[in-house]
Amino acid sequence: MRVNHVGEVCAQALYQAQALVTRDAQLRAHFEQASREETDHLAWTQERLKELGSRVSLLNPLWYAGAFGIGLVAGRIGDAVSLGFVVETERQVEQHLASHLDALPASDVRSKAIVSVMKDDEARHATNAELAGASTLPVPVRWAMRAAAKVMTTTAYYV
Numbered sequence: 001m002r003v004n005h006v007g008e009v010c011a012q013a014l015y016q017a018q019a020l021v022t023r024d025a026q027l028r029a030h031f032e033q034a035s036r037e038e039t040d041h042l043a044w045t046q047e048r049l050k051e052l053g054s055r056v057s058l059l060n061p062l063w064y065a066g067a068f069g070i071g072l073v074a075g076r077i078g079d080a081v082s083l084g085f086v087v088e089t090e091r092q093v094e095q096h097l098a099s100h101l102d103a104l105p106a107s108d109v110r111s112k113a114i115v116s117v118m119k120d121d122e123a124r125h126a127t128n129a130e131l132a133g134a135s136t137l138p139v140p141v142r143w144a145m146r147a148a149a150k151v152m153t154t155t156a157y158y159v
């Protein structure tokens with residue numbers, strides 16, 4: 001759940017940076033709307049962590065800053081790339097949440113409910129970004145994003 005929380009910290013940072021950089025008012029509204037939903041996810045995962053007697057990642061400011069920087073860069077390149085970045089990110093998060101859903105014990109109904117709603121929201125975020133005109137990112141970029149996500153999820157599990 002801490003890993004999921006870090007994911008939401010990053011999602012929020014990405015969307016906020018992208019909303020800041022785009023010159024397209026409609027797209028800005030799109031990013032801001034998604035960012036608000038990520039804020040909900042952030043609150044749910046944080047609350048669940050507390051209920052489980054755990055804590056959020058100590059490195060959250062670092063994750064936030066990193067994701068914000070990436071969002072700025074993606075946004076600067078152009079709106080289509082920025083949206084392509086959203087599609088890839090959300091699809092990766094959706095896959096991660098699907099595997100987490102499988103790994104959760106059947107008895108943890110509350111966590112399952114949270115992860116399940118988030119998974120559906122992320123899928124919708126990806127689809128919306130596609131419909132808004134996302135370009136497909138080059139394969140090496142997608143690999144790099146996967147590698148970065150792996151580092152993040154592995155670290156956040158412990159720290």
Ligand SMILES: [Fe+2]
Nearest residue numbers: 008011038041
């Ligand atoms: Fe989310």
Ligand SMILES: [Fe+2]
Nearest residue numbers: 090121122125
């Ligand atoms: Fe999302």
